[in-house]
Amino acid sequence: MKFAKEYRFIGKATPRKDAVEIVTGKAKYIDDLELPRMLHGKVLRSPYPHALIKNINTTGAEKSRGVKAVLTYKNVPRWRTGTPRHARILDKKVRFVGDAVALVAAETAQMAREALDLIEVSYGRLPAVYDVEQAIESDAPQLYDEFPGNLIPLDVPVFGPRTLSAVVHGDVEQGFDASDFIAEGTGAYENIPNPLPLEPPGVIAEWSGPNSLTVWSASQSACWHRLFMPSRMGFPDIRTISTQCGGSFGSKNYSDQPMFYAAALARATDRPVKVCFSKEEQFGAFVLRLGSRFRGKIGIKKDGTVKAVQGEWLVDTGAFSGFAQAQVAVGLGELQLMLRCPNWDIKTKLICTNRNASGIVRGFGGQELESALIPILMHALEQGGIDPVEFFKKNYVKPGEGYTWRDGNQWVSRSKDYSEAFERGARAFGWDEKWKGWFKPTAVNSSKRIGVGVGVHGNADVGEDVSEAYVRLNPDATVNIHACVAEPGMGQRSSLCKMVAETLKLPLEQVNLTPPDSLINPFDFGLVGSRGTYAVGSAVISAAEDARQKLFEMAAPVLKAAPDELDSEDGMVFIKGKRDKGVPWRTVVGLMHTCTGFGRFEPDYCVPNFIAMFVEVEVDTETGKLDLLRVVTATDVGQIIDPPSLAGQLHGSIGSAGIDTAIFEESVLDRSSGQMLNLNMVDYKWRSFAELPRFDNEILETPIQTHRFKAVGIGEVSTSPGPSAVLMAASNAVGKPLSGYPLTPDKILKALGKIKKERKK
Amino acid sequence: MAKDQKRDSIVLTVNDATHEFEIGDHRYQVAACDTLAKTLRETLGLSGTKVGCNQGACGSCTVLLDGIPVLSCMTLTVECDGKQITTIEGLQDPATGRLDEIQQAFIDHTAFQCGFCTPGIIMASRALLDCNPSPTEADIKDALAGHFCRCISHYQVLEALQTITEKKKL
Numbered sequence: 031m032k033f034a035k036e037y038r039f040i041g042k043a044t045p046r047k048d049a050v051e052i053v054t055g056k057a058k059y060i061d062d063l064e065l066p067r068m069l070h071g072k073v074l075r076s077p078y079p080h081a082l083i084k085n086i087n088t089t090g091a092e093k094s095r096g097v098k099a100v101l102t103y104k105n106v107p108r109w110r111t112g113t114p115r116h117a118r119i120l121d122k123k124v125r126f127v128g129d130a131v132a133l134v135a136a137e138t139a140q141m142a143r144e145a146l147d148l149i150e151v152s153y154g155r156l157p158a159v160y161d162v163e164q165a166i167e168s169d170a171p172q173l174y175d176e177f178p179g180n181l182i183p184l185d186v187p188v189f190g191p192r193t194l195s196a197v198v199h200g201d202v203e204q205g206f207d208a209s210d211f212i213a214e215g216t217g218a219y220e221n222i223p224n225p226l227p228l229e230p231p232g233v234i235a236e237w238s239g240p241n242s243l244t245v246w247s248a249s250q251s252a253c254w255h256r257l258f259m260p261s262r263m264g265f266p267d268i269r270t271i272s273t274q275c276g277g278s279f280g281s282k283n284y285s286d287q288p289m290f291y292a293a294a295l296a297r298a299t300d301r302p303v304k305v306c307f308s309k310e311e312q313f314g315a316f317v318l319r320l321g322s323r324f325r326g327k328i329g330i331k332k333d334g335t336v337k338a339v340q341g342e343w344l345v346d347t348g349a350f351s352g353f354a355q356a357q358v359a360v361g362l363g364e365l366q367l368m369l370r371c372p373n374w375d376i377k378t379k380l381i382c383t384n385r386n387a388s389g390i391v392r393g394f395g396g397q398e399l400e401s402a403l404i405p406i407l408m409h410a411l412e413q414g415g416i417d418p419v420e421f422f423k424k425n426y427v428k429p430g431e432g433y434t435w436r437d438g439n440q441w442v443s444r445s446k447d448y449s450e451a452f453e454r455g456a457r458a459f460g461w462d463e464k465w466k467g468w469f470k471p472t473a474v475n476s477s478k479r480i481g482v483g484v485g486v487h488g489n490a491d492v493g494e495d496v497s498e499a500y501v502r503l504n505p506d507a508t509v510n511i512h513a514c515v516a517e518p519g520m521g522q523r524s525s526l527c528k529m530v531a532e533t534l535k536l537p538l539e540q541v542n543l544t545p546p547d548s549l550i551n552p553f554d555f556g557l558v559g560s561r562g563t564y565a566v567g568s569a570v571i572s573a574a575e576d577a578r579q580k581l582f583e584m585a586a587p588v589l590k591a592a593p594d595e596l597d598s599e600d601g602m603v604f605i606k607g608k609r610d611k612g613v614p615w616r617t618v619v620g621l622m623h624t625c626t627g628f629g630r631f632e633p634d635y636c637v638p639n640f641i642a643m644f645v646e647v648e649v650d651t652e653t654g655k656l657d658l659l660r661v662v663t664a665t666d667v668g669q670i671i672d673p674p675s676l677a678g679q680l681h682g683s684i685g686s687a688g689i690d691t692a693i694f695e696e697s698v699l700d701r702s703s704g705q706m707l708n709l710n711m712v713d714y715k716w717r718s719f720a721e722l723p724r725f726d727n728e729i730l731e732t733p734i735q736t737h738r739f740k741a742v743g744i745g746e747v748s749t750s751p752g753p754s755a756v757l758m759a760a761s762n763a764v765g766k767p768l769s770g771y772p773l774t775p776d777k778i779l780k781a782l783g784k785i786k787k788e789r790k791k
Numbered sequence: 792m793a794k795d796q797k798r799d800s801i802v803l804t805v806n807d808a809t810h811e812f813e814i815g816d817h818r819y820q821v822a823a824c825d826t827l828a829k830t831l832r833e834t835l836g837l838s839g840t841k842v843g844c845n846q847g848a849c850g851s852c853t854v855l856l857d858g859i860p861v862l863s864c865m866t867l868t869v870e871c872d873g874k875q876i877t878t879i880e881g882l883q884d885p886a887t888g889r890l891d892e893i894q895q896a897f898i899d900h901t902a903f904q905c906g907f908c909t910p911g912i913i914m915a916s917r918a919l920l921d922c923n924p925s926p927t928e929a930d931i932k933d934a935l936a937g938h939f940c941r942c943i944s945h946y947q948v949l950e951a952l953q954t955i956t957e958k959k960k961l
Contacts, residue, residue: 045898052906053894053913055839055879062838228843228851228907228941276841276907277941309844519905519942674901674947681943682904711848711939719935719945 039528039538040739041670041731047524047542048274048517057274060232060248061306068234069098071295071305072142074132074149075315076124079158079384079704080171083122083131083151090148091134096141099298100149101133106294109263111286114186116174117350117387119290124153125173125349126386127704128315130287135295135303158384160701162323162344165381173349173382182351182380184358192438194359197339197366197374199434205338205373209329213409219401219753220321220346221696221771223687224313224714225391227518229276231285231316232306235292243293244269247285250278250518251556252546258284263293272516272546279686280390280746281317282518283558286352313709317389318697319687320357321346322398326376330410334421336371343378343399352389354380359436360491360559361395364750366433367488367638368400369407370425385699386706392686394559396487397750401691404485404754405769408761412468418758419461422486423452427638435490441635443490445742446732448640448666452486455664455728459644471763477652480659481763485751486642491559492743493634493736497569498552501530501577503625505616507601509534509541509577511570514551515562520745521675522562526570528671529739533574535599552628560639560743563671568631568737577627584625585618637734639742641665643683643751649763651782654775656693656760658684658723663748665727668734669741679745680727688749690717692756694772801872805835806881814869821868828852828863831878839879839910843939850938853911854878860918879910882917892955893917900951904942912938916952925956 051057088100103120111117120130132149136142157171164170165180173180184195206212234246243266245255252272260268275282292305307316326341343362347354358378365376391397411418426449427433432442456462464472464482473480500512511530517523523543531541544550554566582593585603589596597606604612619625646660663680670676683689694715698707708714733740753771760778761768770777779785801821802811812821812834821830828845831837831854840863843851847865854863855877882891893916896902903909912935919926919934926934931952940948 043901046901046903048906049898049901049903050890052903052909053879053890053897054883055837055910057906058838059841059907061842062832226941227905228849228939229841229905230843275905276843277905279941309846517905519903521901521904672901675904678901678904678942678944678947681946683943685941685943710846711844712846716939716941719932719938719949722932722945725946 037532040532043673044528044538046521047527059229059276060234060246060273063234063246063273065234065236065302068302068304069135069137069295069299070139070142071133071135071291071303072139072146073130073291074146076127076129076131078124078153078155079127080156081124081153082156083124084154085152086132087150088132091145094141094145094148096137097134097145099135099295100145101294101298107263107297109290111262111290112350113188113353113355114183115262116176119294126384127706128386129349133291133295135299158704160383160385160699162321162346162381162383165383166379173384177382180382182347182382184355184378184380186355188356189359189437193355194362194434194436194438195355195378197362197376197434200373202338202340202373202375206329209337210332211410211413212327212329213406213413214327215406215409216323216325217402217405218323219398219771220323221691222318222321222388223691223695224318224697225279225281225687227277227279227281230307230309230312231282231288232304233285233288233292234302234304235289235296236302237296237300241266244271245289246271246273247289248273248275248282249284249516250275251283251558252514252516253548253554254284254556255289256548259286259289270548275516275518278518279392280394283390283556309711310709313714314706315386317391318348318386319391320354320388320398322402324399324402326406328407328410330414332414334416334424336369336425338373339369339371340375343376345378345380346383347380348383348385348387350382350387351380352387354388357395361399363433363435364396364487364489365399365403367427367490368422368425368486370427370431384704392746393750396489397753400487400750401753401771405757405767408758408767415467417465418484419456422484422642423449426486426488426640435635441490443638444636444735445638446666446734451640451664451666451728451730452642454730455642455644455662458726458728459662461644464646469762469765469767471765477650479649479651479763480646481649481759481761482644482646483755483758483762484642484644485755486640487747487750488638488640489559489747490635490638492561492564492639493637494559494561494565495555495633497554497566497631499569499573499629500552501570501573501627503577503581503615503619505619505621505623507536507540507615509536511541511543512551513543513566513570514546514548514554515543515566516546516557518557520557520562520679521672522557522566525671525675526566529567530570530574533571533738534578536601558746560746563741563743564637564736565631567741569629571629571737573627573629575627576629577625580627581615581618581625585613588613588618637736637742639744639747641744641747641751643755645755645759647756647759647763649760649778651764654778656773656778658689658693658756661723661725663727665744666730666732667742667744668736669731669739670729671739671741676729677727680748681725683748683752684717686749689752689756692753692771692773694774696772801869803871803874803876805831805876806878807885810835823869825868826864827854827866827868827871830868831863837878837880841907841910843907850915851908851911853914855914855918858918858921860915879913891917896951896955900947900954902947902951903944908938908940912948920955924959928953
């Protein structure tokens with residue numbers, strides 16, 4: 031806290047730069063945008079989980095009022111998305127209920143919808159498969175000719191030639207021999223919850239030439255369409271503009287399908303086309319979490335040292351792999367951060383099945399892997415009677431220790447020892463008083479039982495990938511930061527302004543960020559993996575420092591001093607200590623000039639962040655209802671940039687397919703029809719204001735070696751420790767290990783023997 | 792009633808401005824099937840009202856109809872004939888431009904993240920404070936229980952609203 035006092039803005043709550051626009055309804059989200067001559071695109075979707083299109087007749091739709099184009103697999107561009115490229119924009123084959131069959135562009139959305147009903151399709155149905163282990167059996171229905179056995183290749187160089195798809199080193203047999211306790215089993219986190227940002231995905235596309243495309247979208251990472259889409263669509267020059275983004279949680283980094291649809295229809299009509307998904311489409315045809323099943327074995331010593339982790343991780347990506355290989359790589363890296371172990375043998379299979387595809391979701395692989403593996407780990411800890419807080423504290427990666435990160439390379443942590451944060455969280459939560467041992471309730475009050483649990487998670491991607499920025503000093507002492515950064519809710523655009531205002535010692539009102547538009551900004555990888563604070567922050571700070579250096583060089587002759595003898599504050603340049611004899615920027619720069627600095631951040635995978643989450647739950651053993659009573663998060667962020675924004679990121683662990691995926695959130699897939707049964711916000715469960723748990727954050731600020739503000743990002747990871755912590759807490763409450771997410775009343779009552787188990791067909 | 796059904800125009804008062812619409816399918820008319828959310832957003836250009844689900848379940852499209860919060864995605868425009876509608880754009884003082892106390896409190900407490908649910912939450916909060924100037928925390932939670940916020944701005948929303956009610960007690 032001693033640092034915060036020295037700062038004008040850093041560490042202090044300041045109004046978000048876009049606050050007035052948001053509270054007055056002036057902020058423009060994608061569906062608020064209208065372009066002249068803009069058409070609306072709608073998608074005809076498959077009613078079957080797996081089928082070949084035998085015949086498709088669009089004549090009626092083409093003649094329907096207001097219709098300007100109808101596209102099917104026969105006349106759509108041959109673009110392909112997915113990793114590796116395999117998912118066609120429209121295919122002769124459909125692979126899940128909701129897969130796209132045809133596209134219509136019309137003068138209004140209503141006219142486009144009406145035309146969909148006039149498209150006649152006959153399907154040849156195929157058998158479908160929904161379970162990862164059934165999908166890899168020899169007689170399983172095959173989704174893609176190019177992926178025999180429904181196995182999607184993992185050796186795709188998403189993070190370079192050695193991209194991590196397995197963790198194999200040491201000798202696991204020796205490790206198990208040296209273990210005192212070994213637990214073995216299968217854990218699954220397969221409820222494929224939806225990140226469910228309130229604003230459905232949407233894109234507007236317009237071609238300004240045969241090879242020149244502009245894309246407006248509700249995006250979390252403004253450069254992603256420009257970065258990732260050209261190679262999928264014949265290398266057009268793509269200008270991307272992000273509108274205000276109504277939530278993303280990973281899912282709207284890019285919106286490849288809506289973008290393909292809008293771009294294809296815009297090309298066919300030579301007019302701008304908007305494609306905004308409905309809520310039902312967002313549920314049934316956009317982005318789900320990966321399915322995750324881990325079958326394996328963990329060996330530990332009496333003192334809580336981990337000796338061996340072995341197993342197979344089966345990852346279900348649904349109908350196609352969006353970016354699953356990257357999630358596998360990061361997930362495997364993150365597991366090593368939370369479990370120090372010399373002997374590893376984890377192999378992965380990436381499997382496609384006949385349901386809506388999984389894509390990028392906050393937690394990015396690690397949440398999926400850990401939520402499946404920790405139930406097995408719990409058994410090992412129970413055998414040894416080991417307190418999970420002590421165990422996790424001991425085993426979280428320490429400074430000077432190494433891990434194989436997503437690129438397959440070895441990295442060594444220069445973060446801090448997070449033990450203190452962990453202990454502070456445990457104290458605030460009252461862990462020592464509440465923890466009664468494995469599968470023992472904290473309290474019993476007739477049918478209601480209280481239990482506690484804990485989880486940890488960390489990510490070394492806080493310094494991932496490249497960020498660039500320009501900082502332009504104007505003669506009137508205003509500053510424009512040119513950085514391609516969107517605003518999906520983290521407040522990062524404002525926080526970057528704070529960093530630059532602090533660096534240049536200017537009022538915050540005088541520092542602003544350009545709109546997130548790839549044409550006017552240099553490259554930025556985007557707001558992923560908690561990288562905004564360190565990676566993007568470093569770029570804007572060094573651009574500000576570079577600009578200030580140039581300003582001092584311009585001012586040196588005026589003030590008859592060397593540049594390094596100068597300082598600047600509130601738009602004045604002066605010799606250090608002689609503020610009253612300063613000259614304004616306009617005198618130094620000149621009214622017809624500006625002074626621009628450049629900054630670039632290069633990747634740094636050596637500063638894993640950390641979060642611990644303590645939860646207290648109450649289980650009613652009569653009704654099976656599980657209530658979340660209390661959450662405490664604990665972290666050390668080096669330096670808080672904006673307290674309310676940070677609190678919001680930590681509170682966000684409840685939503686966006688986080689904690690509540692252990693309690694009630696799931697996409698319910700009917701495995702006889704392939705239909706998702708809860709494609710609306712009544713049947714898909716979510717937490718309301720009336721059911722908020724008590725929530726506290728213990729945030730330490732021990733300076734960390736990143737940039738001038740010694741801060742590290744944390745937002746992305748907050749959801750990840752939640753599901754397994756709840757599973758642990760509920761197991762302790764009821765007195766026996768529970769399994770399966772979410773722990774809906776039926777699962778709890780079955781585990782307690784109060785209702786009968788379903789007979790397997 | 793039969794006479795009413797034959798009417799070919801309706802009158803809405805939106806944020807104190809009166810609009811008369813013909814009933815029909817053209818762009819500046821109101822169709823019998825048009826929702827209030829559609830009329831506000833597309834016909835009147837008041838895009839501050841957000842449509843999150845269009846299923847009547849998320850609360851983001853909440854506006855005030857004669858002072859009562861309603862889901863504008865579930866309300867037909869033709870049902871609003873002769874009524875007063877207030878949207879997020881109508882909360883500022885029209886003469887001074889001064890923000891409503893709730894808008895100001897949301898700014899002061901950063902009571903939003905992505906902001907997409909915020910107009911709906913502010914409108915429901917306005918209706919609550921209009922009929923109950925000193926609600927308890929439970930009253931606030933109850934009034935906002937139909938509002939989905941995926942970012943989890945709930946805690947800061949409660950903080951912002953409680954500050955307003957505490958100020959009034961002083």
